Amino acid sequence: MAKNQAPFFSLQFLTTFLLFFFYLSLPSMSLTVETQALLEFKNQLKDPLNYLDSWKESESPCHFAGITCNLNTGGVAEISLDNESLSGEISPSIAVLQSLNSLVLSSNLISGNLPPQLNNCSNLKVLNLSGNHMKGSLPDLSSLMNLEVLDLSTNNFSGGFPTWVGKLTGLVSLGLGKNKFDEGEIPESLGNLKNLTWLYLTDSHLRGTIPESIFELKALETLDISKNKISGNFPKSISKLQNLYKIELFKNDLTGEIPPELADLTLLQEVDISSNQMYGKLPLEIGNLKKLTVFQLFENNFSGEIPAGFGDMHHLIGFSIYKNNFWGEFPENFGRFSPLNSVDISENKFSGGFPKYLCENRKLQFLLALDNKFSGELPDTYAACKSLQRFRINQNHLSGEIPDGLWALPNAEVVDFSDNDFSGGISPKIGVSASLNELVLQNNRFSGKLPSEIGRLTQLERLRLSNNGFSGEIPCEIGGLQQLSSLFLEYNSFTGSIPAELGRCAWLVDLNLAWNSLSGSIPNSFSKMSTLNSLNLSGNKLTGSIPNDLQKLKLSSIDLSNNQLSGRVPSDLLTMGGDRAFVGNKGLCIDENSRIHVNSGMAVCDEKHGHQGFIRNKLVLFCIILSALIVILGGLLLLNYWNFKLTEPFTKNDLGGEKEIDSKWTLESFHPVDFDADEICNLNENNLIGSGGTGKVYRLDLKKDGGTVAVKQLWKGKGAKVLTAEMEILSKIRHKNVLKLYACLTKGGSSFLVFEYMANGNLFDALHREIKGGRLELDWYQRYRIALGAAKGIAYLHHDCFLPIIHRDIKSTNILLDEDCEPKIADFGVAKIAEGSPRASEFSCFAGTHGYIAPELAYTLNVTEKSDVYSFGVVLLELVTGRRPLEEEYGEGKDIVYWVSSQLNDSEDVLKVLDHRVLSDLVEDDMINVLKVAMLCTTKLPNLRPTMKDVVKKLIDAEPCIFRSPDNLDKNGKVFL
Structure with a gap:
């Protein structure tokens, strides 16, 4: 082994010697070697905050910002430049700093490879480069035998997992998580690190079982191997790690039961084994872990009762066990002695009375217990729980009246009591809940009048009271809810007239007042609700x-x-x-x-x-009916005569240069538009506005009514199939976010489709188009409106059509914009109607447009709605980043999904992918929220992607705060402040 390493170390020695010689040979002999090395290090970095301005030739390195010198030798001992927005690369010149014992450059934007010359810094104890953009294979740094802290996590390092770290036996902290190593197993050699207290290997592409050698690290306090592919049963040997206080094994492939031996770790504070495949009952001994602060095992297959010992804990803050099969009564004293902040026990089978003491210490913010079998009345102990922000107990068997104080939760944002058997009324104290964003009470037995105080909930977006026994008049104060987007009051006993004040709810999308006893007329003010869908x-x-x-x-x-x-x-x-x-x-x-x-x-x-x-x-x-029949018959005769008149030769050159002679035009109309076949079929090339895989598109100003339409002249050959597809689908669709097909004309091999004209062209062009002053045409607020509108159009195709329609070619060029930038989904030439339609198997070889194609289509032709979801996710990425789906910068064979994923290592990286041309402090959080939706849509596995109905909900949740005020928007959705 020594022979193999000799050339490497010789090369390092030669490099260091040359660096020394280079710096000693410089004309200004008064400058020290270390000064020159640091200045070279600075020159390789970009410093937007000018933090390194003090690094000057005339200054001693000991006066440089972020530099600490050894008091005895005067040499540079520490470089600490964490979180200074530095970018660029690390210069090999740093290798001449022989006294260096700490190099901390964490949380910056540094890229490039890690220089192997660092091996010459033999006194280095701390090397922390976490949270950067460094890449390439890690060089062997095993000669740094004095290292105690090595943290290279949250970068883009690749290649094989560095097995050489097992030689650094002095390590106390090791962080290699969140990198792009080749898939492999955890090396046994890590068991040599007997002094290790912190091991961070999350998201490192690790597979296989945890080697037994890891459980010999008796000093270990934190074990984090989450978000990998670790398999096998939960290891019993973990009980050897008596100093362990934190276990993070979530999002792996672990199976089996939790061993009782886990309770031997009496110092345990945090346990997270969520999102695995574990099962069985929780050992009773787990209740003896009295120091627990966080306990999470959601999304597994656990069953049985929760150990009673959890009711005696004094430090528990977070408890999340949703999506399991737990049953029985919940421990009576749970939370009585603990400062609980968050509890999620949803989607289990708990029964009996609802637990009383979850908010006993008045710190509970999140209480989610939906989809269980709790019964009886809701304990009045929660009336004093003013800290609650999200309170969801829907889908249980709870009954009785809601305690009066529970209507007055000043910090509550979501209250969901739906799908229970509650009775009584809504207290006027509801007006205290001024932070409420969503109030859901549907499918209960609530009754009485709706209190006028509900008009004080100025943050309310969704109010769902359907299928109850509410009566009396709908209070006009609801008109003051300026942010309301959904109002569902159907199946109640409301009386009186519909308040005209509802027209003031300018952002209302869904309004349902069906099956009440409302009288009077439909208010004219409804026409002011421009967003109503x-x-x-x-x-x-x-x-x-x-x-x-x-x-x-x-x-x-x-x-x-x-x-x-x-x-x-x-x-x-x-x-x-x-x-x-x-x-x-x-x-x-x-x-x-x-x-x-x-x-x-x-x-x-x-x-x-x-x-x-x-x-x-x-x-x-x-008589009228008889007359109508005569008119219809007369119309048919007139139509036949008109078709006969159209048999004159069509002399305009077609695409192939041939002329159609002596054939009849056939017209099918789907919307009332007045035009002549002659003007549709005699198109002027000067009005050409687009050309694609299915044909040419022209703008046409109609002579009769002065309106404008778009006419697509289909290519021959493909025309018949495209014509059939678009006619079959668009002729039946009625949605404001789907392009209208007015009519189609056919004659011989020539086919024309007449669509509504979209003045602002397609989204792709608008996204990259500039207007006067070099400003982009679409600001963030318009982009958001387009995203939400397009999502609603696709959701309609997937969920609201009699047979679901899969578009199969969702992309920004197929999203058209009208004069108000309202988006419409277009180009259904390759769309597929769901199974059960005679067209269900057609075009099976079509897979979409490169850059938008879902990854599963590389190995299957089974196109599903989730393929559309992926493609729409790419469109969202275009809107958020301002980039194209395919760019050279992404690398050969890479696309925008890959590029964005490679950037999202931490919160600072998130800002890097956002389109800085429209980014501001006002919209930063809003853009990040939409980015999260995009990443969900482009998840690799189809079953993990949301439905389009869920996408619409998530986008509504991501609505910009300023966007909700109509006073800040002009008619095109642009914001002015």
Whole structure:
């Protein structure tokens, strides 16, 4: 072994000698070698905060910022430059600092390789380079026999796991976690580090079992091997580590039961073995760990009861065991003597009474106990729990009235009592809960009036009270909830009129007041709710006419059925909701030209009573129906005649230069737009606005109504399949975030699709387009609106269509923007209707666009909704980073998902990936929240990705705070302060 190492050490000696010679040979002989070495070290770094300004040739190194000298020799002993925003690389010149015993450069932006010349710093005791961007294989530093602290964690080091660290027998702290080492096992040689107290190997691509040698490290206090692929049973031998106070083994593949021997570790304070595959009951002895502060084992398969000893603990702060199979009654005294801060026992099978003392010490902030079998009344001990922020006890069997004080939680942000058997009313004290963001009480037996004090909850975004027994009038004070996005009051007994003040809720997205006893008319103020997406007022006693201005709203869902409404149904609303949205209103009628949109016999408005609506005379009604049949037959004859007239030769050159002669145009119309076939089919190349894999797209200003449409002329050959796909899907879709298909024309091999025109083009171009002054066209607030709107469109395709639709080519160029930058999903030429459709197996070879393709499509052609989710995640990354899906900087064969993942090592790295052209203190947190959603969407395993419905919810949760105030936004969603 010595022979093999000799050349290496000879090379190091030669390098050091040359460095000494170089610095001694410099013209300014008055400068010391160490000064020159540090100045060279500085020159290799970028210092945006000018922290190193004191590093000058005229100064002694002992006066340099971050430098400490040895009092005896005067040599440089310590370099401490942690968290100074330094970037660049570490210069090998540092090797001449022979007295150096501590080098700390943690939490910076330093990149490049670790210089092997560090081996010459033989007195080094502390080497901490954690939290940087360093890369490459680690050089063998085993000659640094004086090292006590080696922390290289949270970098991008690669290659094999450094087995040479087992030779550094003086190490007390070892951190190699969060790097990109090749997958491999934990080396047995780590057992040589008998002085080790801190071992940090999280997220290091380790697999296999934990070697027995690790359990011989008797001095070990912290063992962290989390987020790896460690397998096998939970090791009994861990009980040998008598000084252990922290165990972090979460997110591995551990199996088996927790051994009773774990309770022998009497110093244990923190235990986290969550997200493994462990099972069995908790040993009773675990309750004897009296120093426990954190105990987490969520997402496993544990069962049985919680040991009673947990009720006697005095230091427990965090307890999280959700998603297991625990059952039985919860320990009666749990929390009675502990300063609990967070408890999550959700998704288990606990029964009996709800635990009384979880907030006994008034420090509890998070109490999550949803989806269990707790019964009985909620203890009144929680009425004094003013520290609560999230309180979710939904999906249990709890009953009785809510203690009065529990409605008055000043710090609560989420209160969810839904899906229980609670009764009684909401106390007026609810007004004290001024921080409340979400109040969910649906599916209970609550009753009484809704207190007007609910109008004081100015932070409230979601109010869900459906399926209860609430009565009385809806308080007009709800109109003061300026941030409200969801209001669900259906299936109650509310009476009186709908408060016009609801129109002040400018950010309301979903409004459901169905199946109450509401009377009066539909308020005209509803037309002011520009963000409203769904409106359900069915099953009430509403009278009067439908406000015509409701047509201005871009609703995807409307239901006004089963009321007492009268008058004309606005044609756009009829198109949007179909006749089912208006049935059960005997006084409603439709225009003659609207009959093509309905399938049932809704009455036709007569001219005389157009605004009263209903034709009462049965004889007249019969005549109208008969006349309508004649009109339809006449229309068919007229259409045949029109098609006959269109048989004249079509002389415009097609894409291949050939001319279509003596063939008829066939027209299918899906939305009422007035145009001539001739103008659609005679397109001007000067109006070409795009060209892609399925055809060319032109802008066309219609002659008849002066409107503008987009016309896609499909390539021959592909045209038939694309035409069929887009017609089958878009002709049935009605959603404000999905592009409208007005009509299609075919003749021989030529095909044209007529779409609504999108003035701002596609998202990809808009994202990279600048306007006057060099500013970007899209600021963060507009990007967020686009992200949320596009997500809603895709969620509609996945979840709200009769058969789910998989788009299969979600990308920023297929998200179009109208004049208000409202996004619409486009290009359904390769979309797939879910199983059960005759088209379900078509285009199976298509996998999407490079840069957006989900990783599973490399080995399967089974495209699912989760493939769309991945592609949309890439779009979110584009919005957050301002980058393209594929760039040379990412490396060969790499994409934006890889690049972002490689940067996200710590909170400082997060800021590095955000688009600094739109980043500010105001939006930093908002951008990070959307980035988190993007990373969830682009998770490698499809089953770990959220559904698009969940994505919409997460994006709503990530809504910018300033965005919620309409006074700060212009009509295009831009913010002005």
